[in-house]
Amino acid sequence: MRHKKGRTALVVLLPVLAVAATLAVPVSAHTASVYLDGAERWTESDCEGETPIVVASDSRAQSDIYAAVTLAGVLETDCVILAGARNEDFPADQLERFGNSEGDGWIVGGTGAISETKASQLGNRDMTRIAGETRWNTTANVGRVASGKPIEASAETDSAEGFAAITASAYHNCGLRQNGTVECWGSNRSGESSPPSGAFTAIAIGVGHSCGIRENGTVECWGDNWKGRSSPPSGAFTAITASAYHNCGIRENGTVACWGLNESGQSSPPSGAFAAITTGPNHSCGLKQNGTVECWGGNSSYGQSSPPSGAFAAVSAGTSHSCGLRQNGTVACWGSNRAGQSSPPSGAFTAITTGSDHNCGIRENGTAACWGSNEHGESSPPSDTFTAITIGSHHNCGIRENGTAACWGRNREGQSSPPSDAFTAITAGGWHNCGLRQNGTVACWGLNENGQSSPPS
Incomplete structure (x- = not known):
């Protein structure tokens, strides 16, 4: 290697690598883009006379990007080549940089x-691939490069890559691995935990069924097909959401399509272009591209499908009520209010989420506020500051600013006793929760009668 002197600089870098893998540092939903921004700083170089480091640049390659920019520091090179998203062509400008x-x-x-096909575009140079069964093994191999030790043999297919996203339902969960494949665990009575092969970009799960968006935008569902909830329409989608017995998705043109149970009209969306959608058990709501909210389906005597006017930034559907985050940060709720769930506190919020008869939100200062039923303490959050929050059945969990989880409310099944790990994402089922650790592994806690709290490695 041309920059052999870089090996001596790792007295400092190696401890940094070790700390990076263990520190309880909160990671936002934009983590991948943060690492990608770091890599893009290297793309300012024309690579003239530099040692090249090639890395994929889609959101699922976040740990590879982290390893690549670290390796660039190890080798004292400015030439990080962004190969583009998997299954896409090598960007012409990056091939030109590689040629330099x-x-x-x-x-x-x-x-x-x-892929090997993509790598073949690099010509006949000797390119050493460092990979592993998890992305963090890749980073460990960077440390071995730095110390001059031989690189350990590892699986180049990344067949067991860590998870990039997780979602929970009452009795089963699904996770989207960093290579795009889906893995589910828990109840499989109707096949809801037996996903098809192939790569997906998003997943959503209901009761007894699961759905995902494939890389070409089409939707595929598996599990119970009662009322057609596992028979999605054709066409390309950009987002999906699942409820107990129906699902909805946003098409590429912004219109909404729903499928499954429709006895209350919850699967008969209005026309128009939407930016976001959310589903409750028997009604659905969507945030239109002009900022207004429109709901459809069950409206009974509660009015959960009759939103107020005004401009919103987000909307969330509960059981018999809905809440929206206005563009000025205040919260408005409508529908059933028998437990006070439609009487939000004043003040400005940055995020909201709804449950059966209570809701929670994160205020602008990071503290949590909950309202509605408090039978088990579910509306009495701790005083910590949070970056994310999720609602289960009579309990809630949130990720603190240091990455650790805090849960409150019902704890009969252990659902409010999280492990001490640092997490980047958290999701609540009925009586259990799962968290995505910073290394891409998953931890679950709470009810486990169907294996829903026993995630794969």
Whole structure:
């Protein structure tokens, strides 16, 4: 390697790598873009005479990107080549930069991220691939490069990559791995935990069924098909949401399509272009691209499908009520108010989520506020500051600013006793929760009678 002197600089870098893998640092939903921004700073170089490091640049390659920019520091090179998203062509400008580079180089990530076909576009240079069964093994291999030790043999296919996203229902959960495949665990009575093969970009699960958006935008569902809830329409979608017995999705043109139970009209959406959608048991709501909210389906005597006027930034459907976050940060709720769930507190919020008969939100200062039923203490959050919050059945969990989880409310099944790990995402089922650790593994706690709290590695 041209920059052999870089090996001596790792007395400082190696401890940094070790700390990065263990520190309880909160990671937002934009973590991948943060790492990608770091990589893009290297793309200002024309790579003239530099050692090339090639890495995929889609959101699922976040740990590869982290490893690549770290390796760039190890080797004292400015030439990080962004290979583009998996299954897409190599960007022409990046191939040009590679052509300006010098000598043999490195590919960070397995063939799931950068296929052999894609790598062949780099010509006849000797490119050493460092990958692993998890993205953090890749980072460990960077440390071995830095210390001059041989790289350990690892699976180039990344067949067991860590998770990038997780979602929970009452009795089963599904996770989207970093290579795009889906894995589910828990109840499988109707096949809801037996996903099809292939790559997906998003997942949503209901009761006894699951759905996902494939890389070409089409939707595929599996599990119970009562009332057609696992028979999605054709066409390309950009977002989906699942409820107990029906689902809705936003098409590429912004219109909404729903399928499944429709006895209350919850699967008969209005026309128009939407930016976001949410589903309750028997009604649905959507945030239109002009900021107004429109709901459809069950309206009974509560009015959960009769939103107020005005401009909103987000909307969330509960059981017999709905809440919206106005563009000025205040919250408005409508529908059933028998437990006070439609009487939100004043003040400005940055996020809201709804449950059966209570809701929670994160205020602008990061503290949590909940309202509605408080039978089990579910509307009495701790005084910590949070970056995310999720609602289960009579309990809630949130991620603190340091990445650790705090839960409150019902704890009969252990659902409000989270482990001490640091998490980047958290999701609540009925009586259990799951959290996505910073290394891509999943931890679950609470009710486990169907294996819903026993995630795969």
